[in-house]
Amino acid sequence: MNLLEIKNLSLFKEGRPILNNLSMDIWEGHVHAIIGPNGAGKSTLANTIMGLSGYRDFEGDVLFEGKSIKALPVDERARKGITLLFQEPARFEGLGVSQFILAGAKEKSRAVVEDALQHAGLSPEKYMRRAVDKTLSGGERKRIELASIYAMKPRLVLMDEPDSGVDIDSVKYIFAVIKELRHRGSTVILITHSPEVLKHADHAFLICAGTLVDKGEMSRMFDYFNGKCVPCVHVGQPTVDAAVQPLAAN
Amino acid sequence: MAEQAIVDKEALLEELLASINQHKFTPDVAHVEIHGNQVLNKNLVDGLMVEAESIEDGVKVHIRVKSGVTLKNPVNFCFGLIPENGVQRIIIDTVIGEGAHAKFIANCTFPNAVNIQHLMNATITVEKGASLSYFERHVHGPNGGVTIVPVTKVLVGEDARFSTEFELIKGAAGVVELEYAAEVTKNATVDMMTRIFGREGDRIHIKEAAHLSGEGSTGVLTSHIALKNRASATIENELIADAPYARGHVDCKEIVQDDARARAIPVVQVNNHLAHVTHEAAIGSVDSKQLETLLSRGLTEDEATDLIIQGLLS
Numbered sequence: 001m002n003l004l005e006i007k008n009l010s011l012f013k014e015g016r017p018i019l020n021n022l023s024m025d026i027w028e029g030h031v032h033a034i035i036g037p038n039g040a041g042k043s044t045l046a047n048t049i050m051g052l053s054g055y056r057d058f059e060g061d062v063l064f065e066g067k068s069i070k071a072l073p074v075d076e077r078a079r080k081g082i083t084l085l086f087q088e089p090a091r092f093e094g095l096g097v098s099q100f101i102l103a104g105a106k107e108k109s110r111a112v113v114e115d116a117l118q119h120a121g122l123s124p125e126k127y128m129r130r131a132v133d134k135t136l137s138g139g140e141r142k143r144i145e146l147a148s149i150y151a152m153k154p155r156l157v158l159m160d161e162p163d164s165g166v167d168i169d170s171v172k173y174i175f176a177v178i179k180e181l182r183h184r185g186s187t188v189i190l191i192t193h194s195p196e197v198l199k200h201a202d203h204a205f206l207i208c209a210g211t212l213v214d215k216g217e218m219s220r221m222f223d224y225f226n227g228k229c230v231p232c233v234h235v236g237q238p239t240v241d242a243a244v245q246p247l248a249a250n
Numbered sequence: 251m252a253e254q255a256i257v258d259k260e261a262l263l264e265e266l267l268a269s270i271n272q273h274k275f276t277p278d279v280a281h282v283e284i285h286g287n288q289v290l291n292k293n294l295v296d297g298l299m300v301e302a303e304s305i306e307d308g309v310k311v312h313i314r315v316k317s318g319v320t321l322k323n324p325v326n327f328c329f330g331l332i333p334e335n336g337v338q339r340i341i342i343d344t345v346i347g348e349g350a351h352a353k354f355i356a357n358c359t360f361p362n363a364v365n366i367q368h369l370m371n372a373t374i375t376v377e378k379g380a381s382l383s384y385f386e387r388h389v390h391g392p393n394g395g396v397t398i399v400p401v402t403k404v405l406v407g408e409d410a411r412f413s414t415e416f417e418l419i420k421g422a423a424g425v426v427e428l429e430y431a432a433e434v435t436k437n438a439t440v441d442m443m444t445r446i447f448g449r450e451g452d453r454i455h456i457k458e459a460a461h462l463s464g465e466g467s468t469g470v471l472t473s474h475i476a477l478k479n480r481a482s483a484t485i486e487n488e489l490i491a492d493a494p495y496a497r498g499h500v501d502c503k504e505i506v507q508d509d510a511r512a513r514a515i516p517v518v519q520v521n522n523h524l525a526h527v528t529h530e531a532a533i534g535s536v537d538s539k540q541l542e543t544l545l546s547r548g549l550t551e552d553e554a555t556d557l558i559i560q561g562l563l564s
Contacts, residue, residue, distance in 0.1 A: 052546075095557065099561070103549055
């Protein structure tokens with residue numbers, strides 16, 4: 001069953017198509033990955049689904065549980081169960097880790113904060129009284145943001161480069177949370193450049209120049225990272241007509 | 251007549267403390283409560299001297315922490331006026347003796363203010379190797395009828411440390427004219443923090459200055475201000491480093507909503523090539539990245555803004 005449907009989505013910035021007639025079905029309860037080169041439109045797609053400022057004016061439609069969310073602001077989309085792990089997490093001067101985690105949590109309790117921090121591999125004793133500010137590293141803030149998403153129990157999580165800024169030892173906690181989110185019934189969309197992250201997806205979409213080039217099971221989509229990308233002439237030279245041909249051929 | 255005066259004094263004390271949510275202290279906690287020009291209550295501990303003298307519209311207070319003494323608990327001061335109108339002038343002279351260490355908490359409360367002036371003139375000397383942490387919290391009523399003018403001069407002796415926090419978050423700020431100036435000598439440290447929430451027609455002017463005159467001295471001046479409605483604020487932070495290895499930082503953040511206006515004037519000056527001073531200032535609406543992060547957790551824009559401001563002022 002489709003949780004999210006992207007229908008003929010086109011988004012232009014300064015007259016250039018960043019997303020071009022993009023259509024995708026996101027099956028409920030699965031972990032999906034969106035892969036593609038720099039500038040392909042992956043983050044733009046995540047921001048558009050979330051409805052962030054600057055990504056609201058587009059052609060086509062985005063359906064969540066069969067209903068258009070195009071007109072809904074970010075917070076209403078979030079209250080329907082959609083959320084986003086930002087590539088660069090924000091810093092909140094003075095805002096406590098507990099307050100931040102509980103901000104979006106359905107259940108407000110100390111146990112929820114402790115559970116979320118533990119799942120993100122962070123010691124509650126060490127972090128609960130700290131602030132989500134510049135005294136934390138980017139990797140720590142990312143894991144605290146992940147903990148806040150875990151506590152929110154979302155229906156759909158968009159994760160923009162979930163491993164960026166996170167050290168090798170800590171990235172396992174990111175993957176553990178992805179697994180746990182899926183186990184709890186959340187649908188996850190991973191925006192990634194990383195084959196390691198792709199391994200945690202069931203299914204992937206390859207986009208280039210804002211257009212869907214290929215899609216399939218994770219194992220087959222690994223070809224992209226093995227230099228066996230579908231023929232594609234538009235890296236650095238976006239030509240949308242060329243981009244859609246391989247998919248049409250499939 | 252005398253009995254009535256005692257009853258009035260006790261009732262005032264109770265009301266004063268209730269307005270700051272403080273009711274009883276244990277005997278080992280030093281505290282002084284002053285209403286208008288009257289000392290209502292005082293409890294001192296070994297090593298702490300507090301002498302107060304009534305003047306026409308306030309009190310003169312001499313505070314001394316004896317050399318070498320470390321006060322175990324913070325000393326609690328409560329200044330205030332319960333009536334709607336009046337003037338309270340506080341003249342304070344504080345000396346923290348050599349090698350002594352103390353923490354002061356001052357609550358200034360004007361819960362019913364319609365037209366009140368709270369004027370404070372303070373000199374603070376933190377002698378060699380001593381430290382003083384001073385936290386001043388203001389509790390105002392909702393009407394904003396308070397003019398507060400605290401002027402403080404601080405001398406931080408060699409290897410000494412002085413930190414101060416000024417908080418005015420609850421109630422309407424009214425008119426605030428805050429002025430702090432610190433002279434920071436060899437290897438001494440000063441840390442000044444101001445947190446104010448201005449609403450309605452509040453007018454806030456903060457002038458914090460630190461002169462890093464001693465070798466290896468350090469200073470940090472931080473102002474976090476949130477303004478809404480028609481409130482206005484001007485923040486002047488001045489940090490001058492004259493000595494080698496002096497280090498300083500100025501940090502001014504102001505969140506402005508509605509028709510509020512904010513102005514920041516950071517002045518950083520270095521007169522020695524071995525000194526180093528930095529500053530950062532950010533004024534404007536709530537940061538969009540912070541806002542969108544909280545919106546994407548399902549908070550409304552108002553809820554998210556309140557939480558961001560709460561953090562900034564915490």
